[in-house]
Amino acid sequence: MAWFVLFVAGLFEIGWAVGLKYTEGFTRPLASGLTLAAMVLSVLLLGLSLKSLPLGTAYAVWTGIGTIGTAALGILLFGDPVTAARLFFIGLIVAGIAGLKWLG
Template sequence: MAWLLVIAAALLEIVWALALDRSDGFTRPGPAAVGVIAAALSFVLLAFALRVLPVGTAYAVWIGLGALGVALAGILILGESASAARLVCLFLILIGVVGLRLLEG
């Protein structure tokens, strides 16, 4: 259950990062509010997961999945670069996240 909370928190991290990008420096209240609320919920879910999981592992997975998701959204939705080097680095993040999860049990 704790791992599901970390995954949900990471998904919310993706939401808040994209919403804050759309908020144009907090000048657009709708996306800014979505970003702030999603960030708060992400922190809360992570905090609940930390009741069971070690902080180093849970935090690394949370950040890794969030970063991976935001980068992929940038490529797929926002038209950012999808160079081979960038994709390899994102794959390495994924391998690290999976490794941490498998090693933690």
């Protein structure tokens, strides 16, 4: 269950990171409110997962999910560059998360 909670926390991590782009410097109230709510939920769920997961593992997985999801949505939504090197290093993050999950 803790891994599922951590996964959902990572999804909210993606949500607030991408949401920052839509806040336009926190000048758009709805986007700003949703982004702040995603921030709070992400951290709360991370905290819940830490009841039974090791801190270093949980934090690395949480930020990894956020990084991968944000990079992917940056490519899909905002036209961020897609290069072989970028995809390779995103793949390394995926491998790191899988390894931490396997160990932890």
